[in-house]
Amino acid sequence: MNKLRLAQLLTASIVALIIQISSATAQNQQNTQHPDSYVLLISLDAYRWDYPEVFSTPNLLKMAKEGVRAKSLISCYPSKTFPNHYSIATGLHPDHHGIVNNSFHDSKLGYYAIGNRKSVENSKFYQGEPIWVTAEKQGVKSASYFWVGSEAAIQGIQPTYWKKYSNKPTFEDKIDTVIHWFSLPEEQRPHLVTFYHYQPDWTSHDFGPLGKETQAVAEQLDSLIGVFVEKINTLPIANKINIIVLSDHGMADISSERYINLSEHLNKEWFSVITGGNPVYSLQPKPEFYSQVLDKLRKIEHLKVWERNEIPKRYVYGTNPRVNDILIEAELGWSVSWTDDRDKYTGGTHGYDNMLPDMRGIFIAKGPAFKNGFVHEPFMNINVYPIIAKILGLQPAKVDGNIEEVKAIFK
DSSP states (O other), X not given: OOHHHHHHHHHHHHHHHHXXXXXXXXXXXXXXXXXXXXXXXXXXXXXXXXXXXXXXXXXHHHHHHHSEXXXXXXXXXXXXXXXXXXXXXXXXXXXXXXXXXXXXXXXXTEEEETTOHHHHTXXXXXXXXXXXXXXXXXXXXXXXXXXXXXXXXXXXXOOSEEOOOOSOSOHHHHHHHHHHHHTSOTTTOOSEEEEEEXXXXXXXXXXOTTOHHHHHHHHHHHHHHHHHHHHHTTSTTGGGEEEEEEXXXXXXXXXXXXXXXXXXXXXXXXXXXXXXXXXXEEEEEOGGGHHHHHHHHTTSTTEEEEEGXXXXXXXXXXXXXXXXXXXXXXXXXXXXXXXXXXXXXXXXXXXXXXXXXXXXXXXXXXXXXXXXXXXXXXXXXGGHHXXXXXXXXXXXXXXXXXXXXXXXXXX
């Protein structure tokens, strides 16, 4: 090879190397730059899909008129609080992210329960990748004022700012904290904030989904959303903030006259594991009692009973080992438990078939990313993760949600 040809090859190699280094540097800078958008995700526990119509909610309706609204937000199965908040955060069905109910059993980790601080803070229970972990991994700061999973270091990561759960802070306290976070200097400011409030769930459990007490709380929350939006509008970055208000599930009426006492049919000693709670339980009978248990359960009226391989495919449920071999679910409006105090089972509850209208929540959003006055057909809450990832310019993790199903909401 002559000297001229060798020099040309060396020059070409050096140029290619420089281009490769420059491209990698640019990509790295892009990943660590702050996005120009912000997302505030607000969850109102059990704010049923029809409350904006049946109650007086001028602020939510105004937000919908200025932005987008889904006719309803479809929960994952089971339509319980912890599974669905973590589905919203991860874009995965509970069967795939591991929080398969408000309480469950893991053969290696033991019992998980929403009131058990040790289990709630144990990252080993949480599978999948929450949106705040996706953000933090890509150099985008996040904050959480209560959200399922945010108190555990999932993949060793938590939001930059987070709070240990307590029902003591008022909604107004939480608003002030979020406004403070959005007012921080740019290098400290979160671009994603998740915000959870336990009402109207608490009230509607006691007084039913359409009780006057529930109405009062739902309308008060609407007023507080109005206050929240007003305060956000005073911020210098107001025109960059996308606000999403949603709920994890709906609520159905129950009555002590529609009650199944399992102890009248079964002996708890026949089971090695019993998890869940009204109206859905996951049962693991001891092998010697399996057939007997199944036979007795199937004779109980107003109770749906499935072995693991019989669970409806649309539930996307039962492949996770934390789901036991038998699943039972009361019919809508019916309650099921193990005690004879049926008088406790009044008001409202949730957890039923996630496709039932009573189990659906709200989705209302406004901001620079969204259309104005657009109404979308019902969609599943696993699509919220890809919505947020798109707004913030994040490379999403692998999820069950599909941005194609909701792309019509964007400008």
